[in-house]
Amino acid sequence: MGAPPASAADRALARPRRRPLAALAALLALVAVGAVVLVTLATPTPRPVDAPADEFSAGRAYRTVQTVAQRPHPAGSAANDQVREHLVGVLSGLGLETEVQDTVAPEAGQLSGAAGGATFARVRNVVARLPGTASTGRVFLVAHYDSVQTGPGGNDDAAGTSTVLEVARALAAGPRPRNDVVFVLTDAEEACLCGAAAFAASHPLAADGGVVLNLEARGSTGPVIMFETSRNNAELVAAFGRGAPHPVGTSFAVEIYRALPNDTDFTAFLDNDFVGLNAAYIDGGAIYHTPLDTPAAMDRGSLQMHGDNALGLAREFGRADLTALRAGHDATYFPVPGGLVRYPGWLTWPLAALAVLGVLVLGWLVRSTGRAGAGRLAAGFGLALVPIVAAPVAAQLLWAGITALRPGYAELLDPYRPVWYRLAVVALAAAILLVWYALTRRRVGPAALAVGGLGWLAVLGVVLAALVPGGAYLATLPALAGALAGLVALRTRIDGPWPVVAVTLAGAVAVVILLPTVVLLFPALGMAMGGVAALFAVLLGLAALPVLDLLHPAAGGQRGLVAARARRLGALPTVAAALAATVFAGVGLAVDRFDADHPVPTHLMYALDAGTNEAQWLTREADPQPWTGGYVDGPAAVDGFPGLGDPDLRGGPAPAANLPAPTVQVLADTTAGGLRTLRLRLLPQRTVRLATLHVDATTAEVTRAEVAGREVPVERQPSVEEAKADRWGFGIVFHAPPADGVEITLTVVPRAGQVAVRAMDASDGLAGLPGFRERPAGVGVVGSHTSEMLAVARTYPF
Numbered sequence: 001m002g003a004p005p006a007s008a009a010d011r012a013l014a015r016p017r018r019r020p021l022a023a024l025a026a027l028l029a030l031v032a033v034g035a036v037v038l039v040t041l042a043t044p045t046p047r048p049v050d051a052p053a054d055e056f057s058a059g060r061a062y063r064t065v066q067t068v069a070q071r072p073h074p075a076g077s078a079a080n081d082q083v084r085e086h087l088v089g090v091l092s093g094l095g096l097e098t099e100v101q102d103t104v105a106p107e108a109g110q111l112s113g114a115a116g117g118a119t120f121a122r123v124r125n126v127v128a129r130l131p132g133t134a135s136t137g138r139v140f141l142v143a144h145y146d147s148v149q150t151g152p153g154g155n156d157d158a159a160g161t162s163t164v165l166e167v168a169r170a171l172a173a174g175p176r177p178r179n180d181v182v183f184v185l186t187d188a189e190e191a192c193l194c195g196a197a198a199f200a201a202s203h204p205l206a207a208d209g210g211v212v213l214n215l216e217a218r219g220s221t222g223p224v225i226m227f228e229t230s231r232n233n234a235e236l237v238a239a240f241g242r243g244a245p246h247p248v249g250t251s252f253a254v255e256i257y258r259a260l261p262n263d264t265d266f267t268a269f270l271d272n273d274f275v276g277l278n279a280a281y282i283d284g285g286a287i288y289h290t291p292l293d294t295p296a297a298m299d300r301g302s303l304q305m306h307g308d309n310a311l312g313l314a315r316e317f318g319r320a321d322l323t324a325l326r327a328g329h330d331a332t333y334f335p336v337p338g339g340l341v342r343y344p345g346w347l348t349w350p351l352a353a354l355a356v357l358g359v360l361v362l363g364w365l366v367r368s369t370g371r372a373g374a375g376r377l378a379a380g381f382g383l384a385l386v387p388i389v390a391a392p393v394a395a396q397l398l399w400a401g402i403t404a405l406r407p408g409y410a411e412l413l414d415p416y417r418p419v420w421y422r423l424a425v426v427a428l429a430a431a432i433l434l435v436w437y438a439l440t441r442r443r444v445g446p447a448a449l450a451v452g453g454l455g456w457l458a459v460l461g462v463v464l465a466a467l468v469p470g471g472a473y474l475a476t477l478p479a480l481a482g483a484l485a486g487l488v489a490l491r492t493r494i495d496g497p498w499p500v501v502a503v504t505l506a507g508a509v510a511v512v513i514l515l516p517t518v519v520l521l522f523p524a525l526g527m528a529m530g531g532v533a534a535l536f537a538v539l540l541g542l543a544a545l546p547v548l549d550l551l552h553p554a555a556g557g558q559r560g561l562v563a564a565r566a567r568r569l570g571a572l573p574t575v576a577a578a579l580a581a582t583v584f585a586g587v588g589l590a591v592d593r594f595d596a597d598h599p600v601p602t603h604l605m606y607a608l609d610a611g612t613n614e615a616q617w618l619t620r621e622a623d624p625q626p627w628t629g630g631y632v633d634g635p636a637a638v639d640g641f642p643g644l645g646d647p648d649l650r651g652g653p654a655p656a657a658n659l660p661a662p663t664v665q666v667l668a669d670t671t672a673g674g675l676r677t678l679r680l681r682l683l684p685q686r687t688v689r690l691a692t693l694h695v696d697a698t699t700a701e702v703t704r705a706e707v708a709g710r711e712v713p714v715e716r717q718p719s720v721e722e723a724k725a726d727r728w729g730f731g732i733v734f735h736a737p738p739a740d741g742v743e744i745t746l747t748v749v750p751r752a753g754q755v756a757v758r759a760m761d762a763s764d765g766l767a768g769l770p771g772f773r774e775r776p777a778g779v780g781v782v783g784s785h786t787s788e789m790l791a792v793a794r795t796y797p798f
Contacts, residue, residue: 011371011372011445011446011447011448012371012446012447012450012546012549012554013371013446013447013450013485013486013489013490013499013503013546013549014489014499014500014502014503014546014549014550015495015499015554016495016496016497016499016500016550017495019550019553019554022497022500022550023547023550023551025500025504026500026503026504026507026547026550027547027550027551029504029508030504030507030508030511030544030547033508033511033512034511034515036337037336037337037511037512037515037516038515038519039337040248040335040336040337040338040516041223041248041335041516041519041520042223042301043221043222043223043224043246043299043301043302043304043305044245044246044301044304044305044308045301045304046058046059046062046300046301046303046304047059047304049063053169053170053173053174054170054173054174055170055311056163056166056167056170056304056307056308056310056311057166057307058300058301058303058304058307059300060166060169061162061163061165061166061303061307062162062295062298062300062303063162064090064158064161064162064165064166065154065158065159065161065162065295065298065303066295067083067086068083068086068087068145068153068158068161068162069147069152069153069154069158069293069294069295070152071152072147072148072149072150072151072152072153072764073145073146073147073152073153074146074147074148074149074190074191074689074736074764075121075122075123075146075187075188075190075191075194075195075689075735075736076121076122076188076689076735076736076737077689080145080146080187083145084100084124084126084145084187087126087145087161087165087185088100088126090165091126091128091165091168091183092128094128094168094169094172095172096128096129096130096168096172096183097128097129097131098126098127098128099126099127099128100124100125100126100127101123101124101125101127101198101199101203102122102123102124103122103123103198103202104120104121104122104123104198104707104708104709104710105120105121105123105188105194105195105197105198105201105202106118106119106120106192106194106197106710106712107119107120107121107192107193107194107197108192108193108194108196108197108263108265108267108268108271117642117643117645117692117694117730117731117732117733118705118707118712118731118732118733119191119192119194119733119734119735120192120194120707120708120710120732120733120734120735120742121187121188121191121192121194121195121734121735121736122188122734122735122736122737122738123186123187123188123194123195123198123736124187124195125184125185125186125187125195125198125199125203126145126183126184126185127182127183127184127185127199127203127205128168128182128183129180129181129182129183129205130168130171130172130176130177130180130181130182130183131176131180132176132177132178132179132180132181132318133176133177133178134178135178135179135180136178136179136320136321136322136323137179137180137208137209137210137211137322137323138179138180138181138182138205138208138209138210138211138322139177139179139180139181139182139210139211139213139314139317139318139322140181140182140183140184140206140210140211140212140213140269140274140276141164141167141168141181141182141183141184141213141215141310141314142160142164142184142185142186142196142212142213142214142215142265142266142269143157143159143160143161143163143164143184143185143186143214143215143216143265144157144160144161144185144186144187144188144189144190144195144196144265145157145158145161145185145186145187146186146187146188146189146190146191146195147190147293148190148289148783148785149689149764149785149787149788149789150289150290150291150764150781150782150783150784150787150788151287151289151290151291151292151293151294151783152291152293152294152295153293154220154293154294154295154296154297154298155217155218155219155220155281155284155287155288155293155297155298156216156217156218156288156289156293157189157215157216157217158295159215159217159281159298159302159303159306160214160215160216160217160306161185162303163215163303163306163307163310164183164185164215164310165183166307166311167183167307167310167311167314168181168183170311171311171314171315171318177314177315177318177319178318178319178320179317179318179319179320179322180205181314181318182205182210184196184199186199186265187736188735188736189264189265190785191689191690191735191736191785192733192735193263193264193265193267193268194735195265196265196266196267196268196269197268197271199268200268200269200271200272200274201268201271201272206272206274209272209273209274209275210274210275210322211236211274211275211276211317211322211325212266212269212274212275212276212277213276213277213279213310213313213314213317214264214265214266214269214276214277214278214279215279215280215306215310216264216265216278216279216280217280217281217282217302217306218280218281218282218285218288218413219281219282219283219284219285219286219287219288219413219414219523220283220284220287220293220297220298220299220302221281221283221284221298221299221301221302222281222282222283222284222299222302222523223246223248223281223283223302223305223520224246224248224279224280224281224302224305224306224309225248225249225253225279225280225281225282225520225524226240226244226247226248226249226277226278226279226309227249227253227254227257227278227279227280227282227524228253228254228257228258228264228266228277228278229254229276229277229278229330230270230274230275230276231330232326232327232328232329232330233254233275233327233330233331234327234328234329234330234331234342234344234345235324235325235326235327236275236276236277236325236327237249237251237331237333237340237342238331238342239313239316239317239320239325240277240313240340241333241339241340241342242316243309243312243313243315243316243317244308244309244312244313245308245309245312246305246308246309247309247335247339247340248335248516249279249333249334249335249340250333250334250335250470250471250516250517250520251330251331251332251333251334251345251470251471251473252334252468252470252471252473252474252517253520253524254330254470255468255469255470255471256468256471259468264278264280266278275325275326277313279306279309279310281299281302281305281306282523282524283414283523284297284299284414284523285412285413285414285523285526286412286413286414286415286416286418286598287416287783288413288783289783289784289785290601290780290781290782290783291780291781292780329344329345329346330345330469330470331343331344331345332344332345332347332348332469332470332472332473334473334513334516335516336512337512345469345470348465348469348472348473348476349465351461351472351473351476351477351480352458352461352462352464352465352472352476353462354480355457355458355461355475355476355477355479355480355483356458356459356461356462356479358458358479358480358483358484358487359451359454359455359457359458359479359482359483361483361487362451362454362483362486362487362490363377363451363455365486365487365490366447366448366451366486366490369490371445371447371448371490372444372445372447372448372451376444376445376448377448377451377452379444379448379452380440380444380445380447380448380449380450380451380452380453380455381451381452381455381456382452383436383440383444383449383452384449384452384453384455384456384542385456386436387429387432387433387436387538387541387542388456388535388538388539388542390432390436391428391429391432391433391531391534391535391537391538392531392532392534392535392538393531394428394429394432394534395425395428395429395530395531395533395534396530396531398424398425398428398530398581398585399421399425399527399528399530399531402421402527402585402588402589403528405589406589406592406594407623407625408594408600408601408625409527409528410622410623411600411601411602411603411621411782412526412601413526413783414522414523414526414527415527415588415592416592416598417588417591417592417598418522418523418527418588418592420584420585420587420588420591420592421527421530421584421585421588421592422522422527422530422533423580423584424580424581424582424584424585424588425522425527425530425531425533425534425537425581426518426533426534426537427577427578427580427581427584428534428577428578428581429534429537429538429541430537430541430577430580430581431574431577431578431580431581432538433538433541433542433548434548434573434574434577435574435578437449437545437548437549438552438571438574441549441552446545446546446549446552449545450482450486450545450546450549451486453482453542453543453545454479454482454483454486454542454543455479456542457475457476457478457479457482457539457542457543458475458476458479458480458483460475460539461474461475461476461479464476473513474513474514474517474536474539475539477509477513478506478509478510478513478514478539478540478543479543481505481506481509481510481543482503482506482510482543482546484502484506485502485503485505485506485546486502486503486506486546488502489502489503489546500550503546503547504547506543506544506546507543507544507546507547509543510539510540510543510544511540511544514536514537514539514540514543515540517536518533518536518537518540521533521536548573551573594778595777595778596777596778599775599777599778599779599780600625600778600779600780601780601781601782601783602619602621602624602625602627602628602775602779602780602781602782603619603620603621603628603781603782603784603786603787604617604618604619604628604631604766604787604788605617605618605619605644605786605787605788605789605790605791606618606654606657606766606769606772606789606790606791607638607640607641607644607791607792607793608656608657608659608790608791608792608793609640609793609794610659610660610661610792610793610794611661611793611794611795613656614656615653615654615655615656615657616636616651616652616653616654617631617632617651617652617653617654618632618636618638618644618649618650618651619631619632619649619650619651620646620648620649620650620784620786621650622650624650625779627775627776627779630773631652631654632650632651632652633650633651633652634650634651634652635649635650635651636649636650636651636652637651638651639727639728640758640793640795641760641791641793642692642694642728642731642758642760643690643692643694643731643733643758643760643762643791643793644786644789644791645733646786654769654770654771655769655770655771656770657769657770659686659790659792660685660686660792661685661759661760661761661792661793661794662682662683662684662685662688662691662759662760662761662792662794663682663683663685663759664680664681664682664683664693664757664759664796665680665681665683665741666678666679666680666798667679667680667681667743669798674749675703675747675748675749676700676747676748676749676750676755677745677746677747677748678745678746678748678755678798679743679744679745680693680743680744680745680746680757681740681741681742681743681744682732682734682737682741682742682743682744682759683740683741683742684737684741684761686761686763686792687763688737688761688762688763689735689736689762689763689764690733690734690735690736690737690761690762691734691737691742691759691760691761691762692731692732692733692734692758692759692760692761692762693731693732693744693757693758693759693760694728694729694730694731694732694757694758694760695728695729695730695731695746695748695755695756695757695758696723696727696728696729696755696756696757696758696795697717697718697720697722697723697726697727697728697729697730697751698720698723698724698727698751698752698756699750699751699752699754699755699756699797700746700748700749700750700751700752700755700756701717701729701748701749701751702714702717702729702730702746702747702748703747703748703749704745704746704747705730705732705744705745705746705747706743706744706745707732707734707742707743707744708742708743709743712732714730717729717730720751723751728758730746732744737761754797754798755797755798756795756796756797756798757795757796757798758793758794758795758796759793759794759795759796760791760792760793760794761791761792762789762790762791762792763789763790764788764789764790765788765790766788766790769790
């Protein structure tokens with residue numbers, strides 16, 4: 001399989017007479033298409049506060065953001081109460097029927113007493129209704145108004161909350177919609193999704209279901225992505241395409257999100273048989289759940305996009321017949337300049353099969369026209385796997401090297417300024433693809449390599465069709481377009497313009513489909529999984545191989561100095577891409593340094609055993625930062641704090657603070673038929689965010705339990721032998737406990753003379769504790785539900 005003779009015909013799919021001009025024209029066309037695609041993903045210009053009343057104004061909504069996100073306001077806090085009062089006042093002032101749903105609710109999707117503990121919260125949801133004129137159902141606009149304890153929630157979710165209020169204002173000011181529109185601002189989302197669970201399961205307005213639009217943010221900027229839907233979403237997606245002015249969303253994202261263990265308030269509605277859409281902007285993830293998530297950090301273009309889409313969809317669903325939204329299948333869909341492409345999910349397999357058939361026919365035609373024999377075609381297919389594997393591996397190795405230099409990145413969703421690193425990954429993928437092509441092109445031939453690349457796209461399309469059907473289009477459609485372009489090129493005059501036009505159009509299809517995927521995967525998965533974006537960047541390159549081939553000289557006929565000069569010219573793109581990858585990575589390291597405005601994240605907790613008066617500092621950092629290392633010195637023993645929920649912590653001794661433990665009061669104690677029933681009140685003695693109670697499994701087996709009057713199904717409890725290794729069996733975690741405590745009833749089978757329970761409560765903030773030193777400039781707080789937690793625990797025998 002040596003080099004072709006000098007007289008051999010060019011084995012490319014396109015052989016224009018003016019190769020440099022054709023290469024320039026094709027590349028400029030693809031760059032132009034790529035630029036249009038990127039503009040499609042850009043956020044709109046924010047509208048000012050004096051925008052027309054029937055439009056969404058980011059300027060007006062931002063005022064709400066500033067009010068809601070003045071400071072952290074987790075569920076149950078005084079700051080949370082103030083936010084809620086403001087929301088009620090605004091919605092009532094719009095003339096809407098407004099109420100506060102005040103109840104106790106379990107975590108969404110959970111009502112079990114497993115060893116990890118059953119989670120509950122006292123929630124106070126703000127609910128307002130705009131009655132429709134002839135309602136066929138209800139449209140629910142949902143966002144959560146609580147924040148994490150570590151940050152004010154300027155984006156998560158003051159963005160969603162302010163969007164709901166501004167949409168409510170716009171709808172109330174205009175013609176009344178056909179369908180009821182209900183505005184639901186939930187509590188305790190950050191703690192347990194309990195507010196959404198309470199509304200979806202028990203509020204009268206939710207009794208008949210409806211369509212839900214949930215608004216979230218996991219970052220500070222970027223396009224708003226519709227990343228989750230209910231199943232059988234074809235009609236919902238059609239409405240999304242019609243109603244959203246900026247319809248960015250893919251069926252691939254929906255498939256991936258369904259497979260991940262992530263949840264939002266939308267989960268609670270799905271559990272209660274609602275249909276709907278879930279949307280968020282996700283770039284700028286470094287500030288997520290941190291003190292840096294302030295109103296000032298918000299990209300108001302992202303807020304405008306949130307509002308434009310929410311208002312458009314509220315109007316679309318507000319006038320639709322909501323009884324017709326449950327289609328029998330999921331749709332495949334993705335954004336393109338000017339709108340949303342969608343087609344029925346049942347076309348996934350026919351299109352995948354057609355792509356495979358198209359590539360096979362192309363391969364047969366390439367062989368029959370003498371451009372490549374069977375051996376070269378097989379080699380082209382086998383060698384095309386090299387960049388598919390090498391680029392993701394190289395991207396992961398690149399990030400491993402960068403995190404070795406900047407270990408603080410390990411605690412971030414993404415770097416503070418990730419653009420240079422993203423460009424480095426894309427350039428690295430391009431360099432690998434280009435060097436692979438330069439090394440294999442002369443021996444295997446461009447036609448065989450092009451067919452091989454399309455072959456892997458077709459195979460991946462089949463794999464995706466089987467595993468994640470909504471993502472099959474990413475490989476199937478570029479493969480099909482490439483196969484059709486190859487067939488056109490081989491059936492027209494090889495040195496004329498049409499082969500170049502055909503392969504350029506196929507490359508444009510790949511750019512439209514795969515470029516948004518590459519762009520959106522970076523913020524979705526973070527640089528720690530940059531190899532996934534590198535994979536799709538390589539797939540884009542393989543789909544565009546015939547266009548890339550135009551950068552090289554004709555495949556046959558050169559000898560001596562002419563051939564050597566041609567090879568050097570062909571190597572220039574590879575050298576440029578490799579140099580760009582190096583420069584981009586270096587600029588990223590130089591630009592994205594930790595400083596006072598972009599601090600290195602650290603995690604620290606304090607745990608006090610009030611029974612023994614012993615305390616310790618705790619961290620989840622596997623390799624503690626220098627500041628954290630001043631508190632911890634090795635693996636921690638946290639057996640006495642089952643409410644922390646993380647056994648893999650590092651710790652160090654701490655001075656004992658004078659803090660009271662929560663008390664456990666016995667309200668009733670009865671025994672009948674070998675079963676003992678304890679009615680207890682868990683009562684914190686200080687202002688706390690949560691309280692927990694766990695039963696020592698060596699002293700009792702729990703058979704039945706109630707929390708605040710709600711029965712909790714009890715799963716299998718540890719045996720006596722199992723309990724010797726892990727003492728804590730049944731547990732309760734209660735967020736935002738009321739001032740008079742939480743009533744818990746336990747029915748147990750005693751295993752010892754006394755039943756022992758472990759009570760713990762937790763507040764936030766370490767300042768003022770003995771031995772605590774404030775973080776210096778450049779050292780920040782990691783976005784975690786346990787950051788800055790102060791836990792106090794005590795065991796009570798009964």
